[in-house]
Amino acid sequence: MDQPRGRAFYLLAAVFALYVLFLYGPTLTILALSFQGPSGGLTFPMNGVSTHWFAKLWEGVGVVDIWAALRRSLALGLVVMMLTVGIAFYAGLAFRKGFWGAGLVFALAVSSLIVPSIVVSLGIGLEFRLLDDAIKALAAATGWGFLQDHGTLMGLYSSALGAHLTWTLPFGLLIMFAVFNRFDPAYEEAARDLGASGPQTLRHVVVPILAPALVGVALFGFTLSFDELARTSQAIGGRNTLPLELQGLTTTVTTPEIYALGTVTTAVSALVIGTALGLTLWLQKRRARRALAGRT
Numbered sequence: 352m353d354q355p356r357g358r359a360f361y362l363l364a365a366v367f368a369l370y371v372l373f374l375y376g377p378t379l380t381i382l383a384l385s386f387q388g389p390s391g392g393l394t395f396p397m398n399g400v401s402t403h404w405f406a407k408l409w410e411g412v413g414v415v416d417i418w419a420a421l422r423r424s425l426a427l428g429l430v431v432m433m434l435t436v437g438i439a440f441y442a443g444l445a446f447r448k449g450f451w452g453a454g455l456v457f458a459l460a461v462s463s464l465i466v467p468s469i470v471v472s473l474g475i476g477l478e479f480r481l482l483d484d485a486i487k488a489l490a491a492a493t494g495w496g497f498l499q500d501h502g503t504l505m506g507l508y509s510s511a512l513g514a515h516l517t518w519t520l521p522f523g524l525l526i527m528f529a530v531f532n533r534f535d536p537a538y539e540e541a542a543r544d545l546g547a548s549g550p551q552t553l554r555h556v557v558v559p560i561l562a563p564a565l566v567g568v569a570l571f572g573f574t575l576s577f578d579e580l581a582r583t584s585q586a587i588g589g590r591n592t593l594p595l596e597l598q599g600l601t602t603t604v605t606t607p608e609i610y611a612l613g614t615v616t617t618a619v620s621a622l623v624i625g626t627a628l629g630l631t632l633w634l635q636k637r638r639a640r641r642a643l644a645g646r647t
Contacts (some may be wrong), residue, residue, distance in 0.1 A: 378617060385610035393607060404611040417596060417612060425619075428506055434492040435572030436565055438516075439523030446524075447531045460524055463517040465615045470580035473517040475514050476585035479505045505588035514582040519575045524570040530564040559638065563631045570627040574620060 383520065384391070388399020403567060408417070442460075446453055483503050490498035504510070542552040558565070580594040587595065593616065600609055 372560060379615045381610045382617070384607055385614040387504055387607040387610075391607050393605065393610075401557075404607045405609050405615075407606075408611045415594070419595045420596040421589055421592060421616075421619075423507055425590060426579055427511060427515065428573045430508065430512060431519055431576035432569045432572035435519045435523045436514060436569050438520060439527045439568050441560075442567060443527030443531050447530065457524075461521045462573045464521050465617070468518070469584070472514055472582045472585040474508050475517075475582075476505070479503070479510045479586070482501055482577070505586065507590065507592075510586040511583055511586060511592070514586040515579055517577060518582055519572045522571045522575065525573065526564060528569050530561055534561070559634075560636045561636075566627050566631045566634065570624065573623055577620065577623075578616075 389403045391398040
């Protein structure tokens, strides 16, 4: 620190500053333009400063029920988050113990990260359309009344949920692998020596220690689902999520109202990230206090 900084330092600092500007510049631009005045446009310079476009957004965006789309995205994101945490955690336990065919299962689990998202979406959509055709053919062959009015099996919590899990589960599994590789089994052995059963060891020892990592998996699950577009496009059914509505609005909305919507969705993501980080810090401090109390 006492030595003078050379040209390499300033060059690397400039590269890092450009990287940060490239990463967050579009978000900051949308944030600024969303506060345009009533006569403002989609570009700089800004024409006044107000919350006019947030009020217009609250009233609705044309024929699009944007708040219903937001609720659908939030609900789907929460379901994906819970399933990602649960499946990734127990999968991590299974891989830790080892089982026949573990390598093949792992390869299949992470292969969806390699396949293009739109191909995954098309495949899931085609699968559900084939199921719909099979049900309609069965209804025509049997005459069963409860199958006559069948529409489609595609929907938010069927095809769209499966499409999102193909994106979130590999990340959750990779995180749990890294966490379990650093987990000391001596904690479990000590719990069993003190008379704890398997479920008690899992509940009172393993889960509390891994809680910060589970919060991280939950954060990945929600945020990856909340803004997923390509995997949802062909597998959603009749009702769109918020990213799909946003994609459609980019060709029809010509006012800063769409920037206000972008600011709102960014705020939701920031709130989720902040909550997850706060919960992680709280869990770490709680564990440190318990460890200190145990030593005293």
